Amino acid sequence: MLEILLDATVRAGTPILFATLGAIINERAGIINLGIEGLMLIGALAGFSGTYLSGSLLIGVLAAFCATFIAGSIHALITVQLRGNQIVSGLALTMFGVGVTALFGKGMVGLTIVGFKRVAIPGLSQLPIVGKAFFNQDVLIYFSFLLVFLIWFFFYRTRWGLGVRSVGENPAAADTCGFSVSKYRFFAVTVGSGFVGIGGAYLSLASTPMWIENMSAGRGWIAVALVIFAGWSSPRAMLGAYLFGGITAMQLRFQAMGTTISAHILQMLPYFFTILVLVISTQRLQKGASQQPEGLGLPYDREDRK
Amino acid sequence: MKLVIERREISSALLRFSAPIASIGIALFVAGFLLLASGVSPLDAYREIIIEALGSVYGLSETLVKTTPLIFAGLGVSLAFRMQIWNIGAEGQIYIGAMGATWVALFSGIQNHWIMMTAMFFAAFFCGGMWAGVAGFLRARWQVNEVIVTLLMNYIAILWVDYLIYGPWKDPKGFNFPLTAQFSDTARLAEYFDTRMHSGFFLALFCALVLYLFIERTVWGYEIKVIGSNQRAAKYAGMNTGMAIFFVLFLSGAIAGIAGFSEVAGLQHRLQHGISPGYGYTAIIIAWLAKRSAIGVVIVSFLMGVLLVGGDSLQLLWQLPVAFVYAFQGLILFFLLASDFFIIYRVKLIKGVVHA
Numbered sequence: 001m002l003e004i005l006l007d008a009t010v011r012a013g014t015p016i017l018f019a020t021l022g023a024i025i026n027e028r029a030g031i032i033n034l035g036i037e038g039l040m041l042i043g044a045l046a047g048f049s050g051t052y053l054s055g056s057l058l059i060g061v062l063a064a065f066c067a068t069f070i071a072g073s074i075h076a077l078i079t080v081q082l083r084g085n086q087i088v089s090g091l092a093l094t095m096f097g098v099g100v101t102a103l104f105g106k107g108m109v110g111l112t113i114v115g116f117k118r119v120a121i122p123g124l125s126q127l128p129i130v131g132k133a134f135f136n137q138d139v140l141i142y143f144s145f146l147l148v149f150l151i152w153f154f155f156y157r158t159r160w161g162l163g164v165r166s167v168g169e170n171p172a173a174a175d176t177c178g179f180s181v182s183k184y185r186f187f188a189v190t191v192g193s194g195f196v197g198i199g200g201a202y203l204s205l206a207s208t209p210m211w212i213e214n215m216s217a218g219r220g221w222i223a224v225a226l227v228i229f230a231g232w233s234s235p236r237a238m239l240g241a242y243l244f245g246g247i248t249a250m251q252l253r254f255q256a257m258g259t260t261i262s263a264h265i266l267q268m269l270p271y272f273f274t275i276l277v278l279v280i281s282t283q284r285l286q287k288g289a290s291q292q293p294e295g296l297g298l299p300y301d302r303e304d305r306k
Numbered sequence: 307m308k309l310v311i312e313r314r315e316i317s318s319a320l321l322r323f324s325a326p327i328a329s330i331g332i333a334l335f336v337a338g339f340l341l342l343a344s345g346v347s348p349l350d351a352y353r354e355i356i357i358e359a360l361g362s363v364y365g366l367s368e369t370l371v372k373t374t375p376l377i378f379a380g381l382g383v384s385l386a387f388r389m390q391i392w393n394i395g396a397e398g399q400i401y402i403g404a405m406g407a408t409w410v411a412l413f414s415g416i417q418n419h420w421i422m423m424t425a426m427f428f429a430a431f432f433c434g435g436m437w438a439g440v441a442g443f444l445r446a447r448w449q450v451n452e453v454i455v456t457l458l459m460n461y462i463a464i465l466w467v468d469y470l471i472y473g474p475w476k477d478p479k480g481f482n483f484p485l486t487a488q489f490s491d492t493a494r495l496a497e498y499f500d501t502r503m504h505s506g507f508f509l510a511l512f513c514a515l516v517l518y519l520f521i522e523r524t525v526w527g528y529e530i531k532v533i534g535s536n537q538r539a540a541k542y543a544g545m546n547t548g549m550a551i552f553f554v555l556f557l558s559g560a561i562a563g564i565a566g567f568s569e570v571a572g573l574q575h576r577l578q579h580g581i582s583p584g585y586g587y588t589a590i591i592i593a594w595l596a597k598r599s600a601i602g603v604v605i606v607s608f609l610m611g612v613l614l615v616g617g618d619s620l621q622l623l624w625q626l627p628v629a630f631v632y633a634f635q636g637l638i639l640f641f642l643l644a645s646d647f648f649i650i651y652r653v654k655l656i657k658g659v660v661h662a
Contacts, residue, residue: 091394096637097636102627104343
């Protein structure tokens, strides 16, 4: 029972994990991206179409990354180069994503592909309780584990990562030190968006191997909230994403057991908990448990430098 | 040769006025390629939109029918914008407002038309207001990000209305469809000219006027503007910013809630799934395009009404998904944001070597 629930938790949490990691990369560079929901949809459709047309799951994932990399570059262009309002641009990206995927996904509705298969890691998958949930999964889930580590390593052990963090914290100081604010920000927004796209592709290539209009169903917004819960750190993002995976898994379990509670009420739970978690983590933030990037949400113009 | 970007000393009024129009124009142009890619001739599609939405009395009445909820929701969102507060939850507030009005219509037993209308109005006003007020409270008390809270509450609101119409409020005589019973005539707004147009439209115009006077002519309206532009200064001046944030989000949600009242009392005459096909999201664009002016909201709402009516006919003619309108709206916002840059900055092409 616990094993099954834990397995469902990881599978439901993975798309949110990718999206949260992508959003963290954006915000570390100082750019708020409210386009996550739209990017997930673009990733889901691009991933599905790529796989359907080529027959290769790898090409699907790459297509998802590239499509959202390009879509993310619209947000980057507007917020970084043109110094536009980040909130409005992100909302526009979400609307654009919802609309464009509905339009181009029309022909993909009802088609099927062979999705990702589980690959057991010898030895580790035999571990009691956690073995099945973490080490008898598909390749994308293993990639998400790796990505959590790589992002941490990138931010705290490489010069580029330092550059991204510093343009997010204090762009004027970073500029003075010779980091190009616009280049680092552009890079963070586009690559971050690309990982969000892989989260979307997980929905259409692994969770349910098909394309359904609006299939992200608010997961992108949950990811935006989880960034604050995670305190902009990738290992904590993992914790947050699995927390929500767990709630989703339990909700589905309840429904399968045939409770008398309405399915509509049960479906509210993830959104309700996101708000609750957001309230708690905002308070932790106020108390200084984690630190929001200082320059978050502010456009940078060299002329404004003091 | 080198591109140089410099700030304009004075922003030109002509540019500020023409930028939104140019943005819509360029968005139409780019959306044309999306239409082409899905096998529809953009010129045919645009002609169809204009003819369908403006070419006949019936078309025009349908446009006004769609303009009505957009004005309410747009006014609500733009009121919050005034104070730099983001109400992304107008969609949910419309649903909860409609729920409040429906509750009065079905269960209050009021017999008098005017008392019924007033009660439904205030039920929608209060329900929509409290729904947004939750986000207002969380923001005022603990600085919780209102963008995320208002947005997530949309999902909860829609699921809650679904719960009601699939469960306790389902019409016993409705052949098991997820709908409430039809309202009696006491609970319906007047309709005109044999069309679906109803008095909610005039209520919306009246609302715009009241809001305009409230913002421009009262001390409260002034405080909202001051807090919006400089919260610290407002605090020094002795304004209760926390209370004001709650109050503005409450009022913002309440006005969006009236859209719910107008939709169920004027148009649908019952509560059902999809009473708002995204009016609350379109309202965000309306508020941004209208630059927070109440009159601007009315004009832009009408434009968006044309687009929505036209979008419906594109769906019928070419089976384009309704959500296509979102792609177009997203494009308008992108170009609008981009055009802001050219209002503030000037881009110059300088020949020869530039010495910085």
